Amino acid sequence: MNDTILARIADTLETRLPENGGDPSTSYVAKLLAKAPDAFLKKIGEEATELVMASKDGEREQIVYETADLWFHCLVALTHHHIRPEEILAELARREGLSGLQEKASRSA
Numbered sequence: 266m267n268d269t270i271l272a273r274i275a276d277t278l279e280t281r282l283p284e285n286g287g288d289p290s291t292s293y294v295a296k297l298l299a300k301a302p303d304a305f306l307k308k309i310g311e312e313a314t315e316l317v318m319a320s321k322d323g324e325r326e327q328i329v330y331e332t333a334d335l336w337f338h339c340l341v342a343l344t345h346h347h348i349r350p351e352e353i354l355a356e357l358a359r360r361e362g363l364s365g366l367q368e369k370a371s372r373s374a
Contacts, residue, residue: 271340271350278344294341301345308338 278294281287287295297304312335319327340350360368 271354274337274340275344275350278340282344294344297338297341298345302342305338305341305345309335309342312338 279285281292281294282298283295287298289296289299297308312331316328316331316335319331343350343353
């Protein structure tokens with residue numbers, strides 16, 4: 266169930282792409298995508314910083330809120346690059362059970 270919300274959001278975001286008729290005058294996401302990549306990259310940076318600050322302060326509710334904002338803007342970035350969240354979930358599944366140290370070592374090999 267948790268991954269289906271990502272797919273539904275991705276489906277909606279795809280409709281906001283300029284080539285799919287996304288209208289920057291009526292859609293926040295279409296506006297970000299029309300000014301891609303700078304607009305959504307700036308938002309990802311802002312949201313990541315806000316998550317860092319909420320985490321530093323230990324504000325549980327704010328951590329959840331800022332993580333949702335960060336994930337959303339990351340989904341916008343994925344949409345721009347025509348990458349589905351299912352691809353990210355598959356990569357996470359591939360890594361499941363691997364030592365983080367082993368996974369990192371495999372990338373540098």
